[in-house]
Amino acid sequence: MPRQYSITAEAIAEERERVGGDLDKVDVARVVALDDLEMREIGPGDVHMKILAVSGEHNVDHAALADTVNITEMRGGKIYPGNSAVGEVLAVGADVTRFVPGDVVLTHCIGEPDEFGFPLRIWAYDQPDSIGWYGEEAVVRDWQLIKAPLDCGLNLWEIAALPLRAPTAYHLWRRGLGIYRLKVSEEKLPKLNVLSFGGGVGELFLMLAKAEGHNAYFCSGSAERRSALEKHGIEGIDQLAFNRFAGREDNKAFVAECKERTGGKGMHIVCDMMRGPVFAAGLACASRQGVNVSAGWQLSTGINYNSAGASTKQITLDHTHYDTIEGCEEATALYGKVFKPTVHSEIYAFEDLPRAMREMHEAIQTGIPIIRVAKDMPDAVKGLLD
């Protein structure tokens, strides 16, 4: 039986009890546990794949912490997490024409699309009965897969960093820019100031901005991640110098820094996947007509702001989620051209996945965490393992 990670409601409850309910002390590695999974039979529209590599995703952290909702309990007490993967096709059902055995593929995380293609629910999170890809093998429907662009110039680990984060960033960027351009045309202001806070989605968002010729600023607590982005012409701002916006004085100093760097203008587009104390800082550094986009709530689901202040500055807050399947395909075409993700210095072994999740939770990684699942890699990717 293939090995597969799971999260159970009992493990969450036990860990919460161990730390006396203090979520800051939860050890995510005690909650994500190695399990077995009996694979379902392959149906006519299915693809059976071997998982090669996966990336650590923050929704797994949310599931293990049960900080936004207790999704594991809501789904009956057990989930199999992991909604970003690169795999090799082992077999296809009789009706599958898009893939053949040997193809290397990516997943997207749409569980079920709404009438316009946007996800109603996310695979391996709130989609009922969905089984994630933190495992050795999987059976999925063919519409859940996209061919991996193996000749895009990225190595396998960099490719594995992108299936969830790149479409999210791609949609955020098009939304933020589109809204801003409704207010201020390219003729009036061709070059914008674009800021994002740390994290994988944030860095990809800035790569899109930079590729289109804008000024891009990455406010992160990690010196390694800032320096990786500086190589792409994206300016780093040390978030720790502003105590991760713990107090009013920190926010004031951060706004002053942003103003200084932008000739007094501030940020035209801000990406904030964090919320919590980051939200006020992101709003305060916005320029007039600024747009604040988010698809994340890593630190808090709620936000509070002065509507009058936002109105007089003509500020727009926009909420997005994951892209459509077409958007995922478009984002995949930008791998290597625009998206050159920063991967954490250690490629984790499959058995070390819980530790990878713990270190992601602690925000101590130097880039996006990647877990090598397959020991034996297919020939198609053997040249991409550096």
Ligand SMILES: NC(=O)c1ccc[n+]([C@@H]2O[C@H](COP(=O)([O-])OP(=O)(O)OC[C@H]3O[C@@H](n4cnc5c(N)ncnc54)[C@H](OP(=O)(O)O)[C@@H]3O)[C@@H](O)[C@H]2O)c1
């Ligand atoms: N809606 C969607 O489709 C979607 C898709 C992807 C992610 N998300 C959500 O978006 C959020 C971010 O995801 P991600 O994949 O970009 O993150 P990630 O790559 O896992 O990185 C998390 C990062 O948060 C950064 N961070 C920035 N400000 C922080 C602060 N004040 N306190 C603690 N950490 C801070 C840390 O970087 P520094 O230490 O460098 O600052 C850390 O590396 C998560 O909540 C995730 O669930 C949503």
